[in-house]
Amino acid sequence: MDARRYLRHSNRDELRKSLRADKNAAPKKQNSRREQEERKQRFLLWGHRVAVALKFLVAGTVLGGLMLSLPVLREWLDRPVAKVEVSGNFRYLNQDTLQEELEPYLRERFFSVDLRGIQQVLEDDSWIANVRVKKIWPDRVEVALEEEVPVARWQEKELISADGKVLRSRQGRSFSELPLLGAPEGREQEIMQQYMTLSQQLRLLGLRVEAVSLTPSGNWSFRVKGVAVQLGVDELIERMQRFTQLYYNRLQTRWAEVGSIDLRYRDGVAVAWIQKSAQGSGQKNSGG
Known part of the structure:
Protein backbone atom coordinates (compact mmCIF):
# COMPACT_ATOMS: atom_id res chain seq x y z
CA MET A 1 0.00 0.00 0.00
CA ASP A 78 -69.45 57.23 63.78
CA ARG A 79 -69.64 60.67 65.34
CA PRO A 80 -72.59 62.18 67.20
CA VAL A 81 -74.95 64.20 65.03
CA ALA A 82 -74.15 67.86 65.61
CA LYS A 83 -76.83 69.53 63.50
CA VAL A 84 -80.03 68.87 61.58
CA GLU A 85 -80.41 71.53 58.88
CA VAL A 86 -83.94 72.21 57.57
CA SER A 87 -84.19 74.13 54.30
CA GLY A 88 -87.02 75.21 52.00
CA ASN A 89 -89.12 78.18 50.95
CA PHE A 90 -91.05 78.68 54.17
CA ARG A 91 -94.28 80.60 53.79
CA TYR A 92 -96.62 78.84 56.17
CA LEU A 93 -94.30 76.50 58.09
CA ASN A 94 -92.07 77.65 60.94
CA GLN A 95 -88.47 76.53 60.53
CA ASP A 96 -87.67 76.79 64.25
CA THR A 97 -90.66 74.62 65.14
CA LEU A 98 -89.61 71.96 62.66
CA GLN A 99 -86.08 71.88 64.05
CA GLU A 100 -87.49 71.45 67.56
CA GLU A 101 -89.49 68.44 66.35
CA LEU A 102 -86.26 66.91 65.03
CA GLU A 103 -84.31 67.65 68.21
CA PRO A 104 -84.44 64.01 69.47
CA TYR A 105 -82.45 62.91 66.43
CA LEU A 106 -79.52 65.06 67.57
CA ARG A 107 -78.92 62.48 70.30
CA GLU A 108 -78.09 59.82 67.72
CA ARG A 109 -74.75 58.95 66.16
CA PHE A 110 -74.11 59.36 62.45
CA PHE A 111 -74.50 55.72 61.33
CA SER A 112 -77.55 55.05 63.51
CA VAL A 113 -79.64 58.11 62.53
CA ASP A 114 -83.10 56.95 61.45
CA LEU A 115 -83.63 58.84 58.19
CA ARG A 116 -86.95 57.09 57.60
CA GLY A 117 -88.10 58.15 61.04
CA ILE A 118 -87.26 61.79 60.32
CA GLN A 119 -89.11 61.61 57.02
CA GLN A 120 -92.17 60.05 58.66
CA VAL A 121 -92.33 62.73 61.37
CA LEU A 122 -92.32 65.46 58.74
CA GLU A 123 -94.73 63.75 56.35
CA ASP A 124 -97.29 63.54 59.16
CA ASP A 125 -97.63 67.32 58.81
CA SER A 126 -100.28 67.86 56.14
CA TRP A 127 -98.61 71.12 55.13
CA ILE A 128 -95.48 69.35 53.89
CA ALA A 129 -95.76 68.16 50.29
CA ASN A 130 -92.37 66.53 49.85
CA VAL A 131 -89.40 65.62 52.07
CA ARG A 132 -85.82 64.72 51.17
CA VAL A 133 -83.47 63.61 53.97
CA LYS A 134 -79.78 62.75 53.69
CA LYS A 135 -76.73 62.39 55.92
CA ILE A 136 -73.58 64.44 55.33
CA TRP A 137 -70.49 62.96 56.98
CA PRO A 138 -69.11 63.53 59.54
CA ASP A 139 -71.95 64.88 61.72
CA ARG A 140 -74.73 66.59 59.76
CA VAL A 141 -78.24 65.71 58.53
CA GLU A 142 -79.87 67.78 55.79
CA VAL A 143 -83.66 68.02 55.37
CA ALA A 144 -85.16 69.71 52.29
CA LEU A 145 -88.90 70.49 52.38
CA GLU A 146 -91.55 71.54 49.90
CA GLU A 147 -94.65 73.18 51.36
CA GLU A 148 -98.22 72.54 50.34
CA VAL A 149 -99.88 75.62 48.87
CA PRO A 150 -103.52 76.23 49.90
CA VAL A 151 -105.73 77.15 46.97
CA ALA A 152 -109.05 77.52 48.77
CA ARG A 153 -110.80 77.24 52.10
CA TRP A 154 -112.52 73.93 52.73
CA GLN A 155 -115.81 73.64 54.62
CA GLU A 156 -115.04 76.98 56.35
CA LYS A 157 -112.72 75.27 58.85
CA GLU A 158 -109.83 73.85 56.84
CA LEU A 159 -107.95 74.48 53.60
CA ILE A 160 -107.39 72.52 50.42
CA SER A 161 -104.49 72.29 47.97
CA ALA A 162 -104.58 72.13 44.17
CA ASP A 163 -104.53 68.32 44.19
CA GLY A 164 -107.44 68.10 46.64
CA LYS A 165 -105.41 67.50 49.79
CA VAL A 166 -107.11 68.84 52.91
CA LEU A 167 -104.84 70.99 55.10
CA ARG A 168 -105.38 71.82 58.73
CA SER A 169 -106.01 75.50 59.42
CA ARG A 170 -102.98 77.23 60.91
CA GLN A 171 -103.37 79.34 64.01
CA GLY A 172 -102.60 82.99 63.68
CA ARG A 173 -103.13 83.08 59.91
CA SER A 174 -106.17 84.35 58.04
CA PHE A 175 -107.10 82.86 54.67
CA SER A 176 -110.26 84.88 54.15
CA GLU A 177 -108.99 86.00 50.73
CA LEU A 178 -109.21 82.44 49.41
CA PRO A 179 -112.40 81.09 47.79
CA LEU A 180 -114.64 78.78 49.79
CA LEU A 181 -115.28 75.22 48.60
CA GLY A 182 -117.80 72.78 50.04
CA ALA A 183 -118.71 69.21 49.10
CA PRO A 184 -119.48 65.84 50.70
CA GLU A 185 -116.50 64.05 52.22
CA GLY A 186 -114.44 62.11 49.69
CA ARG A 187 -115.19 64.44 46.77
CA GLU A 188 -112.40 66.92 47.44
CA GLN A 189 -110.54 66.28 44.18
CA GLU A 190 -113.75 66.48 42.16
CA ILE A 191 -114.73 69.90 43.49
CA MET A 192 -111.17 71.18 43.11
CA GLN A 193 -111.21 70.20 39.43
CA GLN A 194 -114.56 71.91 38.98
CA TYR A 195 -113.27 75.02 40.73
CA MET A 196 -110.25 75.14 38.39
CA THR A 197 -112.50 74.79 35.34
CA LEU A 198 -114.88 77.52 36.46
CA SER A 199 -112.02 79.83 37.37
CA GLN A 200 -110.50 79.48 33.92
CA GLN A 201 -113.80 80.17 32.17
CA LEU A 202 -114.81 83.13 34.32
CA ARG A 203 -111.36 84.69 34.21
CA LEU A 204 -112.00 85.43 30.54
CA LEU A 205 -114.98 87.58 31.67
CA GLY A 206 -112.93 89.35 34.31
CA LEU A 207 -114.73 87.51 37.12
CA ARG A 208 -113.19 85.74 40.10
CA VAL A 209 -114.81 82.68 41.67
CA GLU A 210 -115.58 83.34 45.33
CA ALA A 211 -117.15 79.99 46.20
CA VAL A 212 -118.08 76.62 44.71
CA SER A 213 -120.50 74.18 46.31
CA LEU A 214 -121.61 70.63 45.61
CA THR A 215 -124.61 69.24 47.49
CA PRO A 216 -125.06 65.55 48.39
CA SER A 217 -127.71 65.33 45.64
CA GLY A 218 -125.14 66.48 43.05
CA ASN A 219 -126.24 70.10 42.50
CA TRP A 220 -123.45 72.51 41.59
CA SER A 221 -123.40 76.23 42.34
CA PHE A 222 -120.83 79.01 42.52
CA ARG A 223 -120.59 82.63 43.58
CA VAL A 224 -118.99 85.56 41.76
CA LYS A 225 -118.96 89.18 42.94
CA GLY A 226 -121.47 88.36 45.66
CA VAL A 227 -123.98 86.73 43.30
CA ALA A 228 -124.95 83.05 43.69
CA VAL A 229 -125.29 81.09 40.43
CA GLN A 230 -127.12 77.74 40.35
CA LEU A 231 -125.76 75.27 37.75
CA GLY A 232 -127.68 72.09 38.57
CA VAL A 233 -126.64 68.47 38.12
CA ASP A 234 -125.80 67.94 34.45
CA GLU A 235 -125.11 69.79 31.17
CA LEU A 236 -122.70 72.02 33.07
CA ILE A 237 -120.71 73.02 29.98
CA GLU A 238 -123.78 74.13 28.04
CA ARG A 239 -125.10 76.04 31.06
CA MET A 240 -121.79 77.83 31.55
CA GLN A 241 -121.86 78.83 27.89
CA ARG A 242 -125.34 80.22 28.44
CA PHE A 243 -124.10 82.16 31.48
CA THR A 244 -121.18 83.58 29.51
CA GLN A 245 -123.42 84.87 26.76
CA LEU A 246 -125.92 86.30 29.25
CA TYR A 247 -123.23 88.08 31.25
CA TYR A 248 -121.49 89.50 28.19
CA ASN A 249 -124.66 90.66 26.44
CA ARG A 250 -126.92 91.83 29.29
CA LEU A 251 -125.62 91.47 32.83
CA GLN A 252 -122.13 92.96 32.74
CA THR A 253 -123.36 96.57 32.91
CA ARG A 254 -126.13 95.76 35.42
CA TRP A 255 -124.32 93.36 37.70
CA ALA A 256 -124.92 95.52 40.78
CA GLU A 257 -128.67 94.91 40.29
CA VAL A 258 -128.38 91.10 40.11
CA GLY A 259 -129.39 89.16 43.22
CA SER A 260 -128.98 85.58 41.95
CA ILE A 261 -128.98 83.52 38.76
CA ASP A 262 -130.54 80.11 38.12
CA LEU A 263 -129.29 78.15 35.07
CA ARG A 264 -131.15 74.92 35.84
CA TYR A 265 -133.77 75.59 33.16
CA ARG A 266 -133.54 73.66 29.88
CA ASP A 267 -133.93 76.64 27.54
CA GLY A 268 -133.71 79.72 29.73
CA VAL A 269 -132.23 81.53 32.71
CA ALA A 270 -133.90 82.98 35.78
CA VAL A 271 -132.37 86.17 37.14
CA ALA A 272 -133.42 87.59 40.49
CA TRP A 273 -132.98 91.36 40.41
CA ILE A 274 -132.39 93.54 43.42
CA GLN A 275 -135.25 96.08 43.75
CA LYS A 276 -134.40 98.99 46.01
CA SER A 277 -137.28 100.35 48.08
CA ALA A 278 -137.71 103.92 48.98
CA GLN A 279 -136.16 103.20 52.39
CA GLY A 280 -133.09 101.79 50.66
CA SER A 281 -133.61 98.19 51.77
CA GLY A 282 -132.65 95.50 49.25
CA GLN A 283 -135.27 93.10 47.86
CA LYS A 284 -135.05 90.55 45.05
CA ASN A 285 -137.28 90.45 42.01
CA SER A 286 -137.15 87.42 39.73
CA GLY A 287 -137.00 87.89 36.01
CA GLY A 288 -135.81 86.02 32.93
Whole structure:
Protein backbone atom coordinates (compact mmCIF):
# COMPACT_ATOMS: atom_id res chain seq x y z
CA MET A 1 0.00 0.00 0.00
CA ASP A 2 1.52 3.27 -1.05
CA ALA A 3 1.55 6.36 1.15
CA ARG A 4 -1.46 8.15 -0.40
CA ARG A 5 -3.73 5.18 -0.07
CA TYR A 6 -2.63 4.79 3.52
CA LEU A 7 -3.44 8.42 4.29
CA ARG A 8 -6.89 8.16 2.72
CA HIS A 9 -7.60 5.04 4.66
CA SER A 10 -6.38 6.62 7.87
CA ASN A 11 -8.46 9.77 7.36
CA ARG A 12 -11.53 7.68 6.71
CA ASP A 13 -11.09 5.83 9.97
CA GLU A 14 -10.66 9.07 11.89
CA LEU A 15 -13.83 10.53 10.30
CA ARG A 16 -15.83 7.51 11.36
CA LYS A 17 -14.53 7.76 14.90
CA SER A 18 -15.39 11.47 14.96
CA LEU A 19 -18.96 10.84 13.78
CA ARG A 20 -19.41 8.14 16.40
CA ALA A 21 -18.09 10.50 19.05
CA ASP A 22 -20.52 13.26 17.95
CA LYS A 23 -23.43 10.84 18.08
CA ASN A 24 -22.48 9.84 21.60
CA ALA A 25 -22.01 13.48 22.66
CA ALA A 26 -25.47 14.70 21.34
CA PRO A 27 -27.53 12.86 23.96
CA LYS A 28 -25.27 14.15 26.69
CA LYS A 29 -25.77 17.75 25.54
CA GLN A 30 -29.56 17.26 25.37
CA ASN A 31 -29.56 15.79 28.85
CA SER A 32 -27.58 18.77 30.10
CA ARG A 33 -30.09 21.28 28.63
CA ARG A 34 -33.02 19.38 30.10
CA GLU A 35 -31.42 19.41 33.51
CA GLN A 36 -30.79 23.14 33.29
CA GLU A 37 -34.44 23.77 32.29
CA GLU A 38 -35.67 21.63 35.17
CA ARG A 39 -33.48 23.51 37.65
CA LYS A 40 -34.82 26.79 36.28
CA GLN A 41 -38.45 25.64 36.67
CA ARG A 42 -37.80 24.48 40.23
CA PHE A 43 -36.24 27.84 41.07
CA LEU A 44 -39.19 29.77 39.61
CA LEU A 45 -41.68 27.58 41.51
CA TRP A 46 -39.81 28.12 44.73
CA GLY A 47 -39.72 31.88 44.15
CA HIS A 48 -43.49 31.94 43.44
CA ARG A 49 -44.22 30.06 46.65
CA VAL A 50 -42.06 32.45 48.64
CA ALA A 51 -43.83 35.47 47.07
CA VAL A 52 -47.27 34.02 47.89
CA ALA A 53 -46.20 33.32 51.45
CA LEU A 54 -44.95 36.88 51.83
CA LYS A 55 -48.24 38.28 50.49
CA PHE A 56 -50.25 36.26 52.99
CA LEU A 57 -47.92 37.35 55.74
CA VAL A 58 -48.31 41.04 54.87
CA ALA A 59 -52.09 40.70 54.46
CA GLY A 60 -52.39 38.95 57.78
CA THR A 61 -50.33 41.63 59.48
CA VAL A 62 -52.48 44.42 57.98
CA LEU A 63 -55.74 42.62 58.82
CA GLY A 64 -54.61 42.00 62.34
CA GLY A 65 -53.76 45.67 62.74
CA LEU A 66 -57.16 46.67 61.41
CA MET A 67 -58.96 44.29 63.76
CA LEU A 68 -57.09 45.75 66.70
CA SER A 69 -57.85 49.33 65.62
CA LEU A 70 -61.45 48.73 64.44
CA PRO A 71 -63.22 49.96 67.61
CA VAL A 72 -61.16 53.15 67.61
CA LEU A 73 -61.72 53.65 63.87
CA ARG A 74 -65.48 53.11 64.15
CA GLU A 75 -65.66 55.51 67.06
CA TRP A 76 -63.89 58.12 64.96
CA LEU A 77 -66.13 57.57 61.92
CA ASP A 78 -69.45 57.23 63.78
CA ARG A 79 -69.64 60.67 65.34
CA PRO A 80 -72.59 62.18 67.20
CA VAL A 81 -74.95 64.20 65.03
CA ALA A 82 -74.15 67.86 65.61
CA LYS A 83 -76.83 69.53 63.50
CA VAL A 84 -80.03 68.87 61.58
CA GLU A 85 -80.41 71.53 58.88
CA VAL A 86 -83.94 72.21 57.57
CA SER A 87 -84.19 74.13 54.30
CA GLY A 88 -87.02 75.21 52.00
CA ASN A 89 -89.12 78.18 50.95
CA PHE A 90 -91.05 78.68 54.17
CA ARG A 91 -94.28 80.60 53.79
CA TYR A 92 -96.62 78.84 56.17
CA LEU A 93 -94.30 76.50 58.09
CA ASN A 94 -92.07 77.65 60.94
CA GLN A 95 -88.47 76.53 60.53
CA ASP A 96 -87.67 76.79 64.25
CA THR A 97 -90.66 74.62 65.14
CA LEU A 98 -89.61 71.96 62.66
CA GLN A 99 -86.08 71.88 64.05
CA GLU A 100 -87.49 71.45 67.56
CA GLU A 101 -89.49 68.44 66.35
CA LEU A 102 -86.26 66.91 65.03
CA GLU A 103 -84.31 67.65 68.21
CA PRO A 104 -84.44 64.01 69.47
CA TYR A 105 -82.45 62.91 66.43
CA LEU A 106 -79.52 65.06 67.57
CA ARG A 107 -78.92 62.48 70.30
CA GLU A 108 -78.09 59.82 67.72
CA ARG A 109 -74.75 58.95 66.16
CA PHE A 110 -74.11 59.36 62.45
CA PHE A 111 -74.50 55.72 61.33
CA SER A 112 -77.55 55.05 63.51
CA VAL A 113 -79.64 58.11 62.53
CA ASP A 114 -83.10 56.95 61.45
CA LEU A 115 -83.63 58.84 58.19
CA ARG A 116 -86.95 57.09 57.60
CA GLY A 117 -88.10 58.15 61.04
CA ILE A 118 -87.26 61.79 60.32
CA GLN A 119 -89.11 61.61 57.02
CA GLN A 120 -92.17 60.05 58.66
CA VAL A 121 -92.33 62.73 61.37
CA LEU A 122 -92.32 65.46 58.74
CA GLU A 123 -94.73 63.75 56.35
CA ASP A 124 -97.29 63.54 59.16
CA ASP A 125 -97.63 67.32 58.81
CA SER A 126 -100.28 67.86 56.14
CA TRP A 127 -98.61 71.12 55.13
CA ILE A 128 -95.48 69.35 53.89
CA ALA A 129 -95.76 68.16 50.29
CA ASN A 130 -92.37 66.53 49.85
CA VAL A 131 -89.40 65.62 52.07
CA ARG A 132 -85.82 64.72 51.17
CA VAL A 133 -83.47 63.61 53.97
CA LYS A 134 -79.78 62.75 53.69
CA LYS A 135 -76.73 62.39 55.92
CA ILE A 136 -73.58 64.44 55.33
CA TRP A 137 -70.49 62.96 56.98
CA PRO A 138 -69.11 63.53 59.54
CA ASP A 139 -71.95 64.88 61.72
CA ARG A 140 -74.73 66.59 59.76
CA VAL A 141 -78.24 65.71 58.53
CA GLU A 142 -79.87 67.78 55.79
CA VAL A 143 -83.66 68.02 55.37
CA ALA A 144 -85.16 69.71 52.29
CA LEU A 145 -88.90 70.49 52.38
CA GLU A 146 -91.55 71.54 49.90
CA GLU A 147 -94.65 73.18 51.36
CA GLU A 148 -98.22 72.54 50.34
CA VAL A 149 -99.88 75.62 48.87
CA PRO A 150 -103.52 76.23 49.90
CA VAL A 151 -105.73 77.15 46.97
CA ALA A 152 -109.05 77.52 48.77
CA ARG A 153 -110.80 77.24 52.10
CA TRP A 154 -112.52 73.93 52.73
CA GLN A 155 -115.81 73.64 54.62
CA GLU A 156 -115.04 76.98 56.35
CA LYS A 157 -112.72 75.27 58.85
CA GLU A 158 -109.83 73.85 56.84
CA LEU A 159 -107.95 74.48 53.60
CA ILE A 160 -107.39 72.52 50.42
CA SER A 161 -104.49 72.29 47.97
CA ALA A 162 -104.58 72.13 44.17
CA ASP A 163 -104.53 68.32 44.19
CA GLY A 164 -107.44 68.10 46.64
CA LYS A 165 -105.41 67.50 49.79
CA VAL A 166 -107.11 68.84 52.91
CA LEU A 167 -104.84 70.99 55.10
CA ARG A 168 -105.38 71.82 58.73
CA SER A 169 -106.01 75.50 59.42
CA ARG A 170 -102.98 77.23 60.91
CA GLN A 171 -103.37 79.34 64.01
CA GLY A 172 -102.60 82.99 63.68
CA ARG A 173 -103.13 83.08 59.91
CA SER A 174 -106.17 84.35 58.04
CA PHE A 175 -107.10 82.86 54.67
CA SER A 176 -110.26 84.88 54.15
CA GLU A 177 -108.99 86.00 50.73
CA LEU A 178 -109.21 82.44 49.41
CA PRO A 179 -112.40 81.09 47.79
CA LEU A 180 -114.64 78.78 49.79
CA LEU A 181 -115.28 75.22 48.60
CA GLY A 182 -117.80 72.78 50.04
CA ALA A 183 -118.71 69.21 49.10
CA PRO A 184 -119.48 65.84 50.70
CA GLU A 185 -116.50 64.05 52.22
CA GLY A 186 -114.44 62.11 49.69
CA ARG A 187 -115.19 64.44 46.77
CA GLU A 188 -112.40 66.92 47.44
CA GLN A 189 -110.54 66.28 44.18
CA GLU A 190 -113.75 66.48 42.16
CA ILE A 191 -114.73 69.90 43.49
CA MET A 192 -111.17 71.18 43.11
CA GLN A 193 -111.21 70.20 39.43
CA GLN A 194 -114.56 71.91 38.98
CA TYR A 195 -113.27 75.02 40.73
CA MET A 196 -110.25 75.14 38.39
CA THR A 197 -112.50 74.79 35.34
CA LEU A 198 -114.88 77.52 36.46
CA SER A 199 -112.02 79.83 37.37
CA GLN A 200 -110.50 79.48 33.92
CA GLN A 201 -113.80 80.17 32.17
CA LEU A 202 -114.81 83.13 34.32
CA ARG A 203 -111.36 84.69 34.21
CA LEU A 204 -112.00 85.43 30.54
CA LEU A 205 -114.98 87.58 31.67
CA GLY A 206 -112.93 89.35 34.31
CA LEU A 207 -114.73 87.51 37.12
CA ARG A 208 -113.19 85.74 40.10
CA VAL A 209 -114.81 82.68 41.67
CA GLU A 210 -115.58 83.34 45.33
CA ALA A 211 -117.15 79.99 46.20
CA VAL A 212 -118.08 76.62 44.71
CA SER A 213 -120.50 74.18 46.31
CA LEU A 214 -121.61 70.63 45.61
CA THR A 215 -124.61 69.24 47.49
CA PRO A 216 -125.06 65.55 48.39
CA SER A 217 -127.71 65.33 45.64
CA GLY A 218 -125.14 66.48 43.05
CA ASN A 219 -126.24 70.10 42.50
CA TRP A 220 -123.45 72.51 41.59
CA SER A 221 -123.40 76.23 42.34
CA PHE A 222 -120.83 79.01 42.52
CA ARG A 223 -120.59 82.63 43.58
CA VAL A 224 -118.99 85.56 41.76
CA LYS A 225 -118.96 89.18 42.94
CA GLY A 226 -121.47 88.36 45.66
CA VAL A 227 -123.98 86.73 43.30
CA ALA A 228 -124.95 83.05 43.69
CA VAL A 229 -125.29 81.09 40.43
CA GLN A 230 -127.12 77.74 40.35
CA LEU A 231 -125.76 75.27 37.75
CA GLY A 232 -127.68 72.09 38.57
CA VAL A 233 -126.64 68.47 38.12
CA ASP A 234 -125.80 67.94 34.45
CA GLU A 235 -125.11 69.79 31.17
CA LEU A 236 -122.70 72.02 33.07
CA ILE A 237 -120.71 73.02 29.98
CA GLU A 238 -123.78 74.13 28.04
CA ARG A 239 -125.10 76.04 31.06
CA MET A 240 -121.79 77.83 31.55
CA GLN A 241 -121.86 78.83 27.89
CA ARG A 242 -125.34 80.22 28.44
CA PHE A 243 -124.10 82.16 31.48
CA THR A 244 -121.18 83.58 29.51
CA GLN A 245 -123.42 84.87 26.76
CA LEU A 246 -125.92 86.30 29.25
CA TYR A 247 -123.23 88.08 31.25
CA TYR A 248 -121.49 89.50 28.19
CA ASN A 249 -124.66 90.66 26.44
CA ARG A 250 -126.92 91.83 29.29
CA LEU A 251 -125.62 91.47 32.83
CA GLN A 252 -122.13 92.96 32.74
CA THR A 253 -123.36 96.57 32.91
CA ARG A 254 -126.13 95.76 35.42
CA TRP A 255 -124.32 93.36 37.70
CA ALA A 256 -124.92 95.52 40.78
CA GLU A 257 -128.67 94.91 40.29
CA VAL A 258 -128.38 91.10 40.11
CA GLY A 259 -129.39 89.16 43.22
CA SER A 260 -128.98 85.58 41.95
CA ILE A 261 -128.98 83.52 38.76
CA ASP A 262 -130.54 80.11 38.12
CA LEU A 263 -129.29 78.15 35.07
CA ARG A 264 -131.15 74.92 35.84
CA TYR A 265 -133.77 75.59 33.16
CA ARG A 266 -133.54 73.66 29.88
CA ASP A 267 -133.93 76.64 27.54
CA GLY A 268 -133.71 79.72 29.73
CA VAL A 269 -132.23 81.53 32.71
CA ALA A 270 -133.90 82.98 35.78
CA VAL A 271 -132.37 86.17 37.14
CA ALA A 272 -133.42 87.59 40.49
CA TRP A 273 -132.98 91.36 40.41
CA ILE A 274 -132.39 93.54 43.42
CA GLN A 275 -135.25 96.08 43.75
CA LYS A 276 -134.40 98.99 46.01
CA SER A 277 -137.28 100.35 48.08
CA ALA A 278 -137.71 103.92 48.98
CA GLN A 279 -136.16 103.20 52.39
CA GLY A 280 -133.09 101.79 50.66
CA SER A 281 -133.61 98.19 51.77
CA GLY A 282 -132.65 95.50 49.25
CA GLN A 283 -135.27 93.10 47.86
CA LYS A 284 -135.05 90.55 45.05
CA ASN A 285 -137.28 90.45 42.01
CA SER A 286 -137.15 87.42 39.73
CA GLY A 287 -137.00 87.89 36.01
CA GLY A 288 -135.81 86.02 32.93
